[in-house]
Amino acid sequence: xxxxxxxxxxxxxxxxxxxxxxxxxxxxxxxxxxxxxxxxxxxxxxxxxxxxxxxxxxxxxxxxxxxxxxxxxxxxxxxxxxxxxxxxxxxxxxxxxxxxxxxxxxxxxxxxxxxxxxxxxxxxxxxxxxxxxxxxxxxxxxxxxxxxxxxxxxxxxxxxxxxxxxxxxxxxxxxxxxxxxxxxxxxxxxxxxxxxxxxxxxxxxxxxxxxxxxxxxxxxxxxxxxxxxxxxxxxxxxxxxxxxxxxxxxxxxxxxxxxxxxxxxxxxxxxxxxxxxxxxxxxxxxxxxxxxxxxxxxxxxxxxxxxxxxxxxxxxxxxxxxxxxxxxxxxxxxxxxxxxxxxxxxxxxxxxxxxxxxxxxxxxxxxxxxxxxxxxxxxxxxxxxxxxxxx
Amino acid sequence: xxxxxxxxxxxxxxxxxxxxxxxxxxxxxxxxxxxxxxxxxxxxxxxxxxxxxxxxxxxxxxxxxxxxxxxxxxxxxxxxxxxxxxxxxxxxxxxxxxxxxxxxxxxxxxxxxxxxxxxxxxxxxxxxxxxxxxxxxxxxxxxxxxxxxxxxxxxxxxxxxxxxxxxxxxxxxxxxxxxxxxxxxxxxxxxxxxxxxxxxxxxxxxxxxxxxxxxxxxxxxxxxxxxxxxxxxxxxxxxxxxxxxxxxxxxxxxxxxxxxxxxxxxxxxxxxxxxxxxxxxxxxxxxxxxxxxxxxxxxxxxxxxxxxxxxxxxxxxxxxxxxxx
Numbered sequence: 001x002x003x004x005x006x007x008x009x010x011x012x013x014x015x016x017x018x019x020x021x022x023x024x025x026x027x028x029x030x031x032x033x034x035x036x037x038x039x040x041x042x043x044x045x046x047x048x049x050x051x052x053x054x055x056x057x058x059x060x061x062x063x064x065x066x067x068x069x070x071x072x073x074x075x076x077x078x079x080x081x082x083x084x085x086x087x088x089x090x091x092x093x094x095x096x097x098x099x100x101x102x103x104x105x106x107x108x109x110x111x112x113x114x115x116x117x118x119x120x121x122x123x124x125x126x127x128x129x130x131x132x133x134x135x136x137x138x139x140x141x142x143x144x145x146x147x148x149x150x151x152x153x154x155x156x157x158x159x160x161x162x163x164x165x166x167x168x169x170x171x172x173x174x175x176x177x178x179x180x181x182x183x184x185x186x187x188x189x190x191x192x193x194x195x196x197x198x199x200x201x202x203x204x205x206x207x208x209x210x211x212x213x214x215x216x217x218x219x220x221x222x223x224x225x226x227x228x229x230x231x232x233x234x235x236x237x238x239x240x241x242x243x244x245x246x247x248x249x250x251x252x253x254x255x256x257x258x259x260x261x262x263x264x265x266x267x268x269x270x271x272x273x274x275x276x277x278x279x280x281x282x283x284x285x286x287x288x289x290x291x292x293x294x295x296x297x298x299x300x301x302x303x304x305x306x307x308x309x310x311x312x313x314x315x316x317x318x319x320x321x322x323x324x325x326x327x328x329x330x331x332x333x334x335x336x337x338x339x340x341x342x343x344x345x346x347x348x349x350x351x352x353x354x355x356x357x358x359x360x361x362x363x364x365x366x367x368x369x370x371x372x373x374x375x376x377x378x379x380x381x382x383x384x385x386x387x388x389x390x391x
Numbered sequence: 392x393x394x395x396x397x398x399x400x401x402x403x404x405x406x407x408x409x410x411x412x413x414x415x416x417x418x419x420x421x422x423x424x425x426x427x428x429x430x431x432x433x434x435x436x437x438x439x440x441x442x443x444x445x446x447x448x449x450x451x452x453x454x455x456x457x458x459x460x461x462x463x464x465x466x467x468x469x470x471x472x473x474x475x476x477x478x479x480x481x482x483x484x485x486x487x488x489x490x491x492x493x494x495x496x497x498x499x500x501x502x503x504x505x506x507x508x509x510x511x512x513x514x515x516x517x518x519x520x521x522x523x524x525x526x527x528x529x530x531x532x533x534x535x536x537x538x539x540x541x542x543x544x545x546x547x548x549x550x551x552x553x554x555x556x557x558x559x560x561x562x563x564x565x566x567x568x569x570x571x572x573x574x575x576x577x578x579x580x581x582x583x584x585x586x587x588x589x590x591x592x593x594x595x596x597x598x599x600x601x602x603x604x605x606x607x608x609x610x611x612x613x614x615x616x617x618x619x620x621x622x623x624x625x626x627x628x629x630x631x632x633x634x635x636x637x638x639x640x641x642x643x644x645x646x647x648x649x650x651x652x653x654x655x656x657x658x659x660x661x662x663x664x665x666x667x668x669x670x671x672x673x674x675x676x677x678x679x680x681x682x683x684x685x686x687x688x689x690x691x692x693x694x695x696x697x698x699x700x701x702x703x704x705x706x707x708x709x710x711x712x713x714x715x716x
Contacts, residue, residue: 024475026474051482052478054519057514057515057518060467060471061468061511064465064472065478067462068439068472068474068475069476069478071475072475072476072480073479073483073490076479090465098464200462200476201490202491205457205461206460207461208462209450210450210452210455211446211452212451220452
């Protein structure tokens with residue numbers, strides 16, 4: 001019997017970490033991640049989760065403590081957002097390069113300055129080259145399911161890479177949603193114990209983190225790249241098995257009325273649910289519009305993405321972060337690159353919006369889609385358009 | 392100190408944890424200090440090593456100098472990494488997972504990794520009370536990157552970023568008092584040590600490692616490369632640092648200060664400074680200023696230790712010596 005309860009998404013994530021039976025949680029508070037770590041601290045304090053909770057003095061130390069913990073073979077979790085993720089930046093590279101299966105929830109938040117505790121994807125885009133597996137969720141159920149999946153993927157011997165589960169700050173972290181929790185026994189069956197192959201253990205000494213001279217550095221990095229790319233198969237396998245065990249199937253590229261549609265909108269994160277309503281509205285008006293959402297950001301699902309957009313004429317991309325002075329949004333930029341050498345490809349129109357917690361409504365998405373279609377006819381002198389700015 | 396001095400041949404392990412074959416400079420005091428420190432504990436140890444000389448000389452894929460489980464990640468985070476290791480072992484042991492019992496966690500870093508860039512992580516780990524030992528191997532500058540000043544570089548010393556010149560006497564600030572900062576966290580054990588007093592060093596490391604809760608040991612490590620001193624004066628310089636009061640040896644156990652050596656009288660700091668090229672440019676006036684400061688600090692320490700030793704007071708006390716190159 002599974003239970004369906006109304007619960008704040010942050011609390012639900014902490015409960016998912018409890019179900020995963022994490023051994024160590026090291027975290028530093030930052031809005032809008034706080035409710036996740038507060039509830040974890042509570043679960044540990046109450047004895048409901050048998051783990052060590054390390055209340056570190058910074059996010060840099062949070063991720064550093066996770067390195068130490070994960071290197072001993074302990075199941076390790078942390079959560080952060082925005083500035084916290086940026087303060088961790090150099091440590092993130094070490095976690096992936098040293099093949100430490102840390103799991104982290106990221107409550108996506110804008111970056112200073114001006115200070116903003118509200119959501120966008122600037123933090124997530126800034127860490128896309130750190131070598132982590134990055135999964136993006138849109139609602140509480142997906143968050144809970146993917147936290148459990150994240151441990152299984154990260155700790156899989158074929159992967160051994162850290163995983164971020166991205167959820168939008170406030171818009172998702174602070175809402176109460178109906179969430180179906182799996183049975184503990186089913187989670188235990190789905191998620192085997194962490195068996196890290198070469199842990200720090202005095203019975204069998206290993207040296208971890210030697211320096212790499214030019215003669216070996218390229219090989220080390222290439223091995224890491226090959227491993228991250230290969231991890232996609234394990235991610236898909238995990239999602240398939242999760243689907244069979246719990247009845248909810250996840251895909252690297254999620255489609256909504258997109259098959260055969262000539263105009264596609266592409267979004268990431270919880271705004272996708274608003275975008276779905278906009279697509280519904282426009283389809284009712286007889287317009288041939290579909291939606292695709294990226295679930296797996298790293299490793300990038302090239303095949304699935306190309307497949308999903310191959311029949312479209314127009315692909316309108318909404319980025320929630322600016323790549324300053326660059327080609328526009330990071331997502332649009334990467335999608336263009338992914339399509340460049342394809343014979344048949346849609347025209348990509350790039351929008352940036354929803355920065356620092358600025359909402360985009362159903363009507364807003366309809367505006368974006370209409371404007372995108374217009375641009376394909378009239379052209380635009382800009383690399384990208386910023387949506388809803390007051391100039 | 393007495394214990395090892397008497398029983399040394401029987402008590403010291405022959406086995407090297409920090410094995411020969413590493414790439415430290417000739418006469419490296421730090422490599423000696425590391426070697427001694429790790430002889431003072433058993434094999435049931437995990438080491439978290441900061442970036443720095445000892446990391447670079449001991450590791451290069453696919454080699455390692457270490458016969459202990461060892462992890463290096465970054466420059467400023469070894470205390471946090473050690474926190475994670477300690478917490479993980481605690482959790483795994485409690486949950487009945489197969490890990491050895493009584494594993495000791497040791498974090499180590501240089502003076503830059505400790506008193507500058509790693510100070511925040513260290514303070515956090517000490518404050519949280521993790522059961523680990525932190526060893527600071529202090530060679531008084533960023534030697535690995537080419538002798539740049541750190542906050543642990545002594546006043547007046549020449550480094551590549553504190554060069555003496557028309558408008559500079561060299562290092563412009565006084566050495567940061569790291570052991571005092573550690574002691575201010577009210578941790579159970581703080582000590583200073585030097586490779587030139589090997590038995591004292593090993594006793595202190597053993598005590599630190601076997602003390603439940605955090606222990607901090609600050610180990611002066613002579614660096615002939617950076618100090619511009621002959622390699623055959625390494626041991627002598629360590630002794631002179633202690634005998635002049637520039638680097639006093641003491642312990643702080645549960646807040647109680649104890650001097651490690653009884654010294655009837657301090658030697659003049661000049662005896663120490665004149666052997667090192669990094670102090671070559673100092674005028675007698677500046678040396679006088681250093682002398683005063685060293686005595687003042689040393690006397691403060693004797694007060695804290697309620698030590699009855701004679702207070703230091705130099706004959707050439709001027710009280711108004713001008714600081715100049």
